[in-house]
Amino acid sequence: EGGGPTEYTGVKMEVVDWSPSAKEALGDCLTGKRVFLVAATLRPETMYGQTNCFVGATLDYGFFSANETDVYVCSYRAARNMAFQDIISPRDNPTKITSLKGSQIIGTKIKAPFSINPEVYVLPMEGVLPSKGTGVVTSVPSDSPDDYAALMDLRKKADFYKIDPSWAAIDPVPVLSTPTYGEMTAPALIKLMKIQSQKDTVRLAEAKELAYKEGFYKGTMLIGDFKGLPVEEAKPKVRDQMIAANLAFAYAE
Numbered sequence: 001e002g003g004g005p006t007e008y009t010g011v012k013m014e015v016v017d018w019s020p021s022a023k024e025a026l027g028d029c030l031t032g033k034r035v036f037l038v039a040a041t042l043r044p045e046t047m048y049g050q051t052n053c054f055v056g057a058t059l060d061y062g063f064f065s066a067n068e069t070d071v072y073v074c075s076y077r078a079a080r081n082m083a084f085q086d087i088i089s090p091r092d093n094p095t096k097i098t099s100l101k102g103s104q105i106i107g108t109k110i111k112a113p114f115s116i117n118p119e120v121y122v123l124p125m126e127g128v129l130p131s132k133g134t135g136v137v138t139s140v141p142s143d144s145p146d147d148y149a150a151l152m153d154l155r156k157k158a159d160f161y162k163i164d165p166s167w168a169a170i171d172p173v174p175v176l177s178t179p180t181y182g183e184m185t186a187p188a189l190i191k192l193m194k195i196q197s198q199k200d201t202v203r204l205a206e207a208k209e210l211a212y213k214e215g216f217y218k219g220t221m222l223i224g225d226f227k228g229l230p231v232e233e234a235k236p237k238v239r240d241q242m243i244a245a246n247l248a249f250a251y252a253e
């Protein structure tokens with residue numbers, strides 16, 4: 001990236017049902033609160049196609065008081081940035097209620113804003129970096145090669161990843177069409193480049209670059225209020241709608 005901050009969209013994914021392990025660890029410390037996993041994305045216009053959400057199994061996630069009623073789950077680093085950006089208060093030091101490991105959050109059911117699948121599950125991904133975004137990644141396997149590769153790994157090796165196969169059962173959803181790869185850019189690239197798993201990081205980086213260039217600059221929306229518009233034009237419009245609906249906020253780092 002050249003200079004300047006990265007402008008993410010923080011997507012608020014409200015918890016519907018905690019995993020048994022999270023439930024046990026949390027006890028009643030969140031009674032009366034609404035709790036949101038916050039995912040940082042650069043592609044808000046793809047949120048119609050969310051099929052799940054990813055966390056890093058070994059990473060730490062803090063529970064931060066955003067205001068009187070709401071709690072945000074993300075890395076401490078992100079919470080501090082959010083406090084400086086007046087997204088959560090107080091400004092100087094975010095209030096951490098508790099924390100969990102990603103592994104304890106896996107299997108939690110959450111709301112996926114704007115997705116045609118309104119409720120999705122939290123799953124593990126190996127490449128989630130603690131140093132980027134919030135440490136929570138919303139998964140759009142139609143258009144993100146990383147997301148598609150991770151989802152396919154989980155389906156192939158549910159036991160190894162200690163997940164219930166039903167959590168990974170939602171199929172990729174066509175969100176935008178591109179001249180070169182059609183309606184499923186990420187799966188097409190994964191096949192074309194013979195990428196076998198999320199461990200194939202070198203080729204995945206290449207696929208990510210190709211998917212981004214093709215989808216963002218040449219894509220046309222297939223779904224939502226901006227169906228038929230170029231992706232580049234739809235992006236700020238979808239983002240504004242999500243923010244107006246209080247389902248997202250601007251987050252920079």
Ligand code: A2H
Pocket residue numbers: 006040041042043046127128129130131132133134135136137138139140143144145147208212
């Ligand atoms: B994007 P950049 Cl459809 N670790 O959102 C690893 N990856 C992370 C992350 C973390 N801690 N935090 C965010 N990300 C992902 C959607 C999407 C994304 C699509 C296509 C491409 C794409 C759905 N996942 O990103 O290094 C998030 O995935 C490729 C550029 O700041 C976020 O946007 O450029 C993107 O990486 C931010 O990566």
